[in-house]
Amino acid sequence: MYYQSRGVILKSRDFKDSDKLLSIFTEKDGKVKAIAKGVKKPKSSLRSCVQPFCHSFLYLNRGREMDLITQGRLLDFYGNSRQDLERALHCLYLMELLDKSLLEHVPLPGLYHTLINVLKAINEQELNPLYIRYFETQLLVHLGYQPVLRHCVKCGQQLDKKIFFDLAEGGLTCLSCSRENEYQMVFSGETLGLLRFMTEGNLQAVNRIKASPAGLKQLELFLEKYLEYHLDRRFKTKNTISLMKKNMVFPN
Ligand SMILES: [Zn+2]
Structure with a gap:
């Protein structure tokens, strides 16, 4: 099942070679655990929106144990x-x-x-x-x-x-x-x-x-x-x- 929500990354850790396992506070579904595949590769389009100090719009696919982030878009970055x-x-x-x-x-x-x-x-x-x-x-x-x-x-x-x-x-x-x-x-x-x-x-x-x-x-x-x-x-x-x-x- 696909769903989309705004979200803030609470915690991020390396997972496999190029993935990250994230804990995200989403507006629609509360806290979720999700994998961002290939996000450590330099050309990954997800890179900018799954880091701390970001407010992002995320497209996710519900998994049995963990969800998968398929796309994302940066809404706000708290750079200061x-x-x-x-x-x-x-x-x-x-x-x-x-x-x-x-x-x-x-x-x-x-x-x-x-x-x-x-x-x-x-x-x-x-x-x-x-x-x-x-x-x-x-x-x-x-x-x-x-x-x-x-x-x-x-x-x-x-x-x-x-x-x-x-x-x-x-x-x-x-x-x-x-x-x-x-x-x-x-x-x-x-x-x-x-x-x-x-x-x-x-x-x-x-x-x-x-x-x-x-x-x-x-x-x-x-x-x-x-x-x-x-x-x-x-x-x-x-x-x-x-x-x-x-x-x-x-x-x-
Ligand atoms: Zn009393």
Whole structure:
């Protein structure tokens, strides 16, 4: 069966002499595994559209185990991001997140459009760390882990002044439902405001948000823990980014 879709390459590895085995986030069919035959040959017409930092239109043939890319066309190339180490690593981190968390053949067109908007924004402007936090949050929302942020996730009561987040329950808890363990985080009011915005707001407005370094840091730490808890994965690219920040290759 033939099908066509826009797509972004999440991961690519060599396969046989001149082929590549790709993991692709497609708009129509979610994550798919596909082979690009002969793509390592210099004259291959597929070369330009099956590399990282590309948004492509792909023609595929459904196989029993893996699909085959028959033709492709480049729609957009995120060249600024590829040339800048900090932006490149953050984009690769988004690809790793998707590759490790998406199930095959589960379409998520809303998340797909968010990804394209985030990749475009990163390519066109300086890296705003809130773009990355926005995408992490939207990924969680689309996978069914939308955090409960308006009332206590356990008893439904109003929240107290002190804000507790229970990673295992997936939301805020009131004082009497809070429990002190490794799955509980205490939020500042700023972090809660940021997280509500990441959950309910849109990317255009992210640029206008003013956040303190402490608020940004707590939001980042929270999302790291929440992603690891629910997806049961660690993300290598995230560790590389943290290491570079520590060694001051990137600003904090
Ligand atoms: Zn409660």
